[in-house]
Amino acid sequence: MKLRLLAKKSLISRRSTAILTIFSIAMSVALLLGVEKVRVNAQSSFANTISGTDLIVGARSGSIQLLLYSVFRIGDATNNISFKSYQDIAQQKGVKWTIPISLGDSHRGFRVMGTSRDYFSVYQYGEKRTLEFASGKQFEGVFDAVIGAEVANALNYAIGDQVIVSHGTGSASFAQHKDKPFIISGILKHTGTPVDRTLHVSLAGIEAMHVNWQGAVKKRKASKALTEANLQPESITAFLVGLDSKIASFKMQRYINEYKAEPLLAIFPGIALYELWDLMSVAEKALLIISMFVVLAALTGMLAVSLAGLNERRREVAILRSVGASHWHIMGLLITETVLLTVVGILLGLALLYFGIWFAQPIIEKTYGLFIPVTAPNIRELGMVCVLLIASLIVGLVPAYRAYKNSLADGMSIRS
Secondary structure: OHHHHHHHHHHHHOHHHHHHHHHHHHHHHHHHHHHHHHHHHHHHHHHOOOEOOOEEEEEOOOHHHHHHHHOOOOOOOOOOEEHHHHHHHHOOOOEEEEEEEEEEEEEOOEEEEEEOOOHHHHOEEOOOEEOOEEEEOOOOOOOEEEEOHHHHHHHOOOOOOEEOOEEOOOOOOOOEOOOOOEEEEEEEOOOOOHHHHEEEEEHHHHHHHOEOOOOOOOOEOOOOOOOHHHOOOOEEOEEEEEEOOHHHHHHHHHHHHOOOOOOEEEEOHHHHHHHHHHHOHHHHHHHHHHHHHHHHHHHHHHHHHHHHHHHHOHHHHHHHHHOOOOHHHHHHHHHHHHHHHHHHHHHHHHHHHHHHHHHHHHHHHHHHOOOOOOOOOOHHHHHHHHHHHHHHHHHHHHHHHHHHHOOHHHHHOOOO
16 A cells, blocks of 8 residues: 555656656557447448348349449449349248349439339348438339438438439449439438438339430330339349248248349348458458557557656665665566556546547447447457556566666766
8 A cells, every 4th residue: 555655656756757658558548449449330330231131132143242232332233133033033932022123323423223112111221220211201203212311411402302313333424314304202311321322213213214215225115104014124133032031041042042044142141241341351450450559659658768767766766775665665666656557547548538439429420320339348348458457567567677676876876
């Protein structure tokens, strides 16, 4: 108890150096644990991009490629699926619902997706959360469109505005469907998923755009009226499947993968998501390593300050020795000082971290769609803190050992 009190008084007498050391440790702890919390919550958010969907079906390619273009709207399909095959699979026993997806067009850099009205009621993300409208309603007419929150914010769109869809998926296109504009009928609430960056129209709307379109490779013949009844698509890009029973998932996957009419691929979205996350784990690990080096730099700085200060404290050590303090007391004093600095630095770092999370939480969620809750440190984070404490103890042993080697006579002598 006396040793700890003595260490406190010694640190107070050198408060400027102590404050700087505490601050450097606090910043490194906040960065290390902050990166860990972002990593864990980003992985959880990534895995919850789509939920409640048992299978994703597309043309035979790779599971990650199918996931990227059907869920994340990244890249393009190698081939389309005939609408007849889609209808056949949708009518199979055990299939509860299906959501068709038709891609290939864009609007000012945002992907356009043709789908059915069921999409707004059965599609789920996160912890089985369904889509909600911030304003308006789902599309009803052929040329109605529903946009995601990010599309609305970026382009400042409102209900009733017209949008011109472009052929292709590039940010700039010279092939635009100017003769058939869409009218925004609804705006979805923010989800933090690719839904926010998507413009949704009906499958009939996708087909109607290409009626008598001069830029199309295969022009669709015009009919008397552009209605859903006479605008059934010939093919779609992919579709999502929900089953009555999870047990039937493997049986249905095998049926689709062995489908006779055309080569198809059915994947489990959860498995494909974790495969994709593993591919991106290099950046995640690199960020964690950088944070660890920041902590190491803080500990090294604390060691350098302790060693530099030890030379200035030779008389202080000598006085303590002269009044009866042993070598072990001197070592204990220096180790206690180092541990105290680290403990205070860790506590301050946690305070900075949680204040930063609380302050930036709504901004991060709105900008990046990532929700970081203010929760107590988990086992992994507590393990990091314990490792840091052990490391500080080791760092404290170095100046303590140097002090142990100094003799009373050396401490009292005057150096020229």
